[in-house]
Amino acid sequence: MIVTTRHEAPPEVQEQARTFACKFGVRFVERKKMSIARLHEMSDYILVVTDNGLRAYSKGTSEPFFFHPGMAMLRIKRLLNGDTDVMVQACGLRKGDSFLDCTLGLAADSIVASFVVGTEGRIVGLESERIPGIIVEEGLKRYESPLQEAQEAMRRIEVVPMHHLTFLRQCENNSFDIVYFDPMFFQAIVTSESIAPLRPFANYESLSLAAIEEAKRVARRRIVMKNHRESPDFENFGFMRFKKMERAFTYGIIEVGGEAE
Ligand SMILES: C[S@@+](CC[C@H](N)C(=O)[O-])C[C@H]1O[C@@H](n2cnc3c(N)ncnc32)[C@H](O)[C@@H]1O
Structure with a gap:
């Protein structure tokens, strides 16, 4: 698993992502202009920090997984x-x-x-x-x-x-x-x-x-x-x-x- 942010994330979201990566002992990757497909070349599981919470992408699926009380x-x-x-x-x-x-x-x-x-x-x-x-x-x-x-x-x-x-x-x-x-x-x-x-x-x-x-x-x-x-x-x-x-x-x-x- 790697942790990154949404595109063009503000400093506070970047900081939050670094804190998550540190907490879970995984690599933080700066998003820059990378697509999810490009990030999947580094790991099968991508955790993306956004202003509205976390989204996870698994290789081979297009829909992100995020929390919703349903x-x-x-x-x-x-x-x-x-x-x-x-x-x-x-x-x-x-x-x-x-x-x-x-x-x-x-x-x-x-x-x-x-x-x-x-x-x-x-x-x-x-x-x-x-x-x-x-x-x-x-x-x-x-x-x-x-x-x-x-x-x-x-x-x-x-x-x-x-x-x-x-x-x-x-x-x-x-x-x-x-x-x-x-x-x-x-x-x-x-x-x-x-x-x-x-x-x-x-x-x-x-x-x-x-x-x-x-x-x-x-x-x-x-x-x-x-x-x-x-x-x-x-x-x-x-x-x-x-x-x-x-x-x-x-x-x-x-x-x-x-x-x-
Ligand atoms: C069918 S879902 C549960 C749905 C849940 N009742 C709800 O209302 O959203 C089953 C979940 O249990 C987890 N799970 C399966 N086996 C487990 C185990 N041995 N210990 C803890 N969690 C487990 C799965 O990863 C999955 O997230």
Whole structure:
């Protein structure tokens, strides 16, 4: 990975890019008049600092990857209007809960969870891949939303750039109310526009039994997995399917605290 700026960036953006390069221990390249294709001759992954945040370009794809809360805004608006949200229901989330998102991605689910648990709750989002981790952590800190509740929810999320198995192994027993998984594996075979720019940068590992076993120790109430409804992982890992859904995805639940709904 290399870090650069947009064309003709002002000194403050250049300085920000140098600081990022230093923080992540990667090379800063002055943009001059170089195109993205020219920069890709130096590295497969280019992180571009602009006045509006970070953009990542992977070799072979034309669309940049940048942070956007996507459906989280609409979902929060619906909750504010008194509607329900299937993920929130599947997790049995309530104010004050602690929620460990083991597959942060673009953080849409974490933003919604953060809104629900509020200031007394806690959201930790784990991302194993470097570029999504950087882009989403920065985006959650800086994105300005007209919906105050959503912006505050974003700011409260703690991003940890770590593989979930490593993190789970370090956790105390019963340290999060909910442990949540939304792996890429089955998403890859289903069209999901909101997740498309993330694809070249994501981790496609399927969930491991080791991670589920650790999650059982770490979760106080529930482990929840979102996956393609045909995924064998629901049965393989002992998840109970959460009501029938018309969509390609569904949620699975493992109760660890005896609070089945
Ligand atoms: C399908 S996306 C999650 C989307 C997310 N729920 C949202 O609402 O935006 C899966 C993300 O989890 C990450 N991931 C996959 N395996 C992981 C692991 N073992 N540890 C941490 N992150 C992982 C991927 O890199 C990807 O960014």
